[in-house]
Amino acid sequence: MSASTxxxxxxxxxxxxxLLTADPAAPIVRNASLGVIxxxxxxxxxxxxxxxxxLDLDLAGRVVTPGFVNVHTHSALSMVRGVAADLGFAPSYTKGIPNALDLxxxxxxxxxxxxxxxxxLAGSTLIGEHFVHxxxxxxxIAKLGLRVHASVRLHDVDFRKVADSGRWQFDAALGDGLLERNLAxxxxxxxxxxxxxxxxxxxxAADTCSEPFLAKVAQAAQARGAVVNTHLAxxxxxxxxxxARTGRTPVQVFDHAGxxxxxxxxxxxxxxxxDDIARxxxxxxxxxxxxxxxAASGRLAPxxxxxxAGLNMTLATDTQHADMVELMRWALATARVQVGGVDEDWQPHHVFAMATINGARALGLADEIGSLQVGKKADFVVLDFRRPHLVPAxxxxxxxxxxxxxxxxEMVFVDGRCVVRDGRPTLVNREAVIAEAQATADRLWRNATT
Ligand SMILES: [Zn+2]
Structure with a gap:
């Protein structure tokens, strides 16, 4: 490009x-300038x-990354943090702790x-949010200024019966009602x-959704060109x-449902x-x-x-502390534990891609977000690398x-708008959000244990 342009x-x-761009053509750009229009x-x-x-910012000593794409969260489960992880599988249905169905x-x-x-605040510029209500x-959520890719939690098993008596029973009207809400x-x-x-x-999930219900979800999503998000295996x-129910693995059930x-x-x-991985x-x-x-529940994905196998692998925090920066080293370490050492397939740039461009690709947005490239949306994160644990680099x-x-x-930008500055949100009152959540959690815990 000539200077005149x-x-x-x-x-x-x-x-x-x-700049850590997540663009393989120029992954690291030092002493860089980046302009947004x-x-x-x-x-x-x-x-x-x-x-x-x-807004003209001298960011010497800072590292700028693409916004993190955190594709699978249930933010309301912050209500059981510090407890749920120690209760085993499906802690939401454990007596004595707040239940999603009571919210x-x-x-x-x-x-x-x-x-x-x-x-x-930890750098996610996009969250995939799925839960009740x-x-x-x-x-x-939209008022915070980040991207939210949301869905009502869709299932036709009656979770109330599962919680109360361990009975797994499908209810077509329940599923249809949730699907209607999501269509709305x-x-x-x-x-x-x-x-x-x-x-x-x-x-x-494949166990909480009957096959006829999955087929309905497939039809609704396909008609709208929408993404389907699930828990699988x-x-x-x-x-x-x-x-036992279908004679198929969960992956085969999803395949069969289209x-x-x-x-x-x-x-x-x-x-x-x-065979599931190949499929x-x-x-x-x-x-x-x-x-x-x-890992917190003693499990490892292979x-x-x-x-x-060449699958596009993304990263998400799910019900745990929503810190995608920390999550990258969990992904790296848990892979290396399985490999039994350090190899070329699992290096920092691989998990960085999982946290950024791979998430964008999964959502069909690889041309819009997920890397720092001219023409893409101005979603990026500024980290203060002048701190003792980040020197030298x-x-x-x-x-x-x-x-x-x-x-x-230190800062987060979404669509070129500064939504976090000096580690604080610019569009909402941080203290008010915390106080309201604390009061709500206090009440939920009181009611759950009495
Ligand atoms: Zn989940």
Whole structure:
């Protein structure tokens, strides 16, 4: 490009930063300038001498990454943090702790805002949010300024009967009602807030959704070109229950329902057989790796096998602390534990890609977000690398993955708008969000234990 085509006037200009781009063509750019016009990255490179911007930031000592794409969360489960991880599988249905089924829409909003704020402050510019009352929560999450790809939790098993008596019973009216709610959410919110809100179809799991219900979800999602997000082969009990009911593995059930394709995001994938992995790879499905949740409950997804099969692997925090920075080293360490050492297939840049561009690819947004490239949306995170644990950084991707934390995030931009500054949200009152969530959680815990 000739010098005359370099823009000199920007809305936002970043100078002297180290860019970790997640673009293999130029993964690390030092002493870089990045210019934003409107909601897009307009320039990366040397600047014209008269370059200027409304917001002109000298970010010497900082590292700038693409916004993290956290594709699978249930932010309201912040209500059981510090307890649920120690109760084994399906802690939400353990007596004495707050149950998702007892949440009012207002309770869900209060707890979801807390979890989504936590994710944003740790650098997630996009969350995949699926839970009860998500339809009520979407407008409130959107106010934080991050991208939210949401769905009502879709299932036709009656969770109340599961919680009360361990009975697994499908109820078509229950499933149809939830699907209707999600269709209404799609109609009202998909593409809203300048495209920052998208509505998915979150079929909960193969054991909590009957085959006729999965077929309905497939039809609804396909008709709208929407992503389907699910939990797949996340527990032995699920695999056994599904096998007994259908004679198929959960992956085969999704395939049979017409859901196994490039629009499917498969959460966990712990108990997948070689045939399942090959089937998923052949279909172009996406794996959502959730290493911290899995490891906290004593489980590991066979990520070396999944990666070797060529599947697009993304990262998500699910019900755990929504820190994608920390999560990258969980992904790296748990893969190396399985490999039995350090190899070329599992290096910091691989898990960095999982946390950024791979997530974007899974959502069909690889041309829009997930890397720092001219023409893409201006979604990025500024980390303060002047702190003791981040100095020196001869390989800043390695330093980021091995020693950085979400709390090192200083600024977050979404669509070129500053939504976190000095580690604090710019669009909502942090203290008010925390206080409301604390009061809600206090009440939920009081009611759960009495
Ligand atoms: Zn989940």
């Amino acid at each position: 370099i823009p000199s006037r920007f809305d936002l200009l970043i100078r002297n930063a180290t 409107g909601d897009r990255i307009a320039w990366i490179g040397a600047l014209a001498s008269d370059a200027h911007a409304a 009012t829409p207002e309770d869900s909003i209060a707890m979801t805002r807390l979890g989504a704020l936590e994710a944003l 998500v339809d009520a929560c979407v407008p409130e 959410l799609h109609g009202a919110w998909d593409g809203k807030e300048d495209g920052r809100v998208r509505v998915q179809f979150a079929a909960h 996340q527990s032995k009990v699920e695999v056994e229950r599904v096998l 859901l196994l394709n490039e629009h499917l995001l498969c959460g966990h994938c712990i108990y997948v057989e070689d 998923m790879a052949g279909a172009g499905a996406n794996v959502v790796h959730i290493p911290k949740c899995n 990520t070396p096998k999944i990666k070797a 001869p390989n800043p991707v390695g330093t980021l993955v091995h020693t950085a934390m979400g709390r090192d995030v």
